[in-house]
Amino acid sequence: MSSQPLSEVSSNFLKLTSRKEIANWLGVSDAKLRYLLYALSSDVRYTTFSISKRSGGLRDISAPVSLLKVIQKNLLKVFREIAPASGLATGFIQGKTILDHAKVHRNKRWIILVDLKEFFPSINFGRVRGAFRASPFLLNDEVATVLAKICCDDTCLPQGAPTSPVLSNLIARKLDKGLLIIARRAKCNVTRYADDICFSTNTSQPPAILVNILLGKTEPSEELRDLIEENGFEINPKKFKVIHTRDRQLVTGLTVNKNIAMPRSWRRQFRTILHLTKQHGEDVALEIILGWKKNRLRNTSTQNISAVIAGKGGFLSWVDSKTGTRHVDALFRSYPEQTSNLPRNKWLTEVRIMTEGITDADHFMSALNWYNGKDEYREFNLNFSNFPNENGDVQLLHRIKWLKNNNLGNFVVGIFDCDNMKVLKEAGISPGVFLDYSKKVYVMCLAPPPGFSETPFCIENLYVREEIVKEIDSGRRIFFADEFDKLTGLHKTGLYKRSYPAAKSILVSDAVIRVSDGTSVLLSKAEFATMTLSQTPPFNGLNFEGFRPTFDLLRKLVESAIRINEL
Secondary structure, eight states: OOSSOOOHHHHHHTTOOSHHHHHHHHTSOHHHHHIIIIISOHHHHEEEEEEEOTTSSEEEEEEEOHHHHHHHHHHHHHHHHHSOOOTTBOSSOTTOOHHHHHHTTTTOSEEEEEEBTTTTTTSBHHHHHHHHHSTTTOOOHHHHHHHHHHHSSSSBOOBTBTTHHHHHHHHTHHHHHHHHHHHHHTTOEEEEETTEEEEEEOSSSOOTTTEEEETTEEEEOHHHHHHHHHTTOOBOGGGOEEEETTSOOEETTEEOSSSOBOOHHHHHHHHHHHHHHHHHOHHHHHHHHHTOSSOTTTTSOOOOHHHHHHHHHHHHHHHHHHHOOOHHHHHHHHOGGGTTTSOOOOOSSOEEEEESSHHHHHHHHHHHHHHHHTTOSTTOOEEEEEOOSTTHHHHHHHHHHHHHHSOOSOEEEEEEOBSOHHHHHHHTOOTTOEEEEETTEEEEEOOOOTTOOOSSBOGGGGSOHHHHSOOOTTSOBOOBGGGBOTTTOBBTTSSEEESOTTOOOSBOOSOEEETTTOOBOBOOHHHHHHHHHTTOTTSSSOOOGGGHHHHHHHHHHHHHHHHHHOO
């Protein structure tokens, strides 16, 4: 049992004494629970389908019906708290992944892989019932029987039920203790990821306590075999492997010879899939892939090559993020047409964004937060700075030119509004264009939002105007210059008047008063930007689609710089 005090929910769970109390704790009627467990047959309570194994063949998955799945998920919460996994187990544990299993064994002379045959089917109803009777649960016969009935498909733990993984780790505790003891004697590290057990060592030869070597062939030692069988499991002799560091050492699909990495063969196959799709189209590519002899997709119902690419790309991106590799970035450069399917890794290089003023930085951060909520532009690694005075664009250009001649090692992008054509001309850019000043110093101009053709424009034009000219509680709002008569300064509604109608700024920054009572009604640019960033009403539901062309341009700029300069 965990050393931490149990929650009230878990404590109450351990006090259950009958099926009726279990039903009440679960929030269902006893009649409904009885019907679910005893009136419905196993093939009704579970839907069984097959998926391809990495090593070939099929694995049966039994998914529970919706009500049973909800019940199992509720039980899972207390199971995890009452019976946390041992330190040896790395599979089916929150916060742990195949990387935690693999990293223990990197850069070792010998890797010894042991696969447990029919792992979940070997954990039968009786073993599950016994686990609920024993520590740390110590439940009575009736409760243990009902819980085993909930968690089993009549005969064993079904692979596909939410509760099966945590219960499998509980039942394998005794095995885990034995594995740790034998590993210490063999001077090995050991971890278990579900049915995959891995030993690793730097001894000159594979430890005899684990491996028998006869006529150049390896097999599990009798002591290792006995240990596993005494705990109710069986070694799959076809998958028992002893691998020297001179050969490719794979642990749960990852190479561990030196650093953890995706196998070259896996990456070559993925590139082949992308190449086939590019050259022959999705339908032909899928037909070719499903015809491959060694293919985990061959026996599935996969009919969408985009889903295959997204799935493999997502896994590769995850490994990249954990290991510091950049394989997905390379695929983006080779197959730009797969932008929508390939996830993007966070840029390893931080990009310092320099804007004309503090309001621009706030707007960019607001938009980026919005897109991140939609799982977009998550690869951006930005650090904002600005020039908070009226001549921000001039200051920005001077600073960028200084950085061009004084390499400080930072990757810098200066982003200009499109409202000072003289500055843009001097900078050498125009709307939606970027330019490299040096290896790590770039400038770019805002890109106009979709359907917008006016010039000049400022960052506030990237919003939907109707959404941002709303009044706040005090009756103030922002105003655009084109709302006023250029001679009289009178607002087109006749309700307001600005002090300096000839001012050339796109957004009004001078005084605006209400004609009827002379009250100032102008919301400043800075206040608007701050309220937008903090999502203060009425600016808490804005649409930031107008920023997409600018963010796409920034992405293109950075990826171009990475490709050319290897930043």
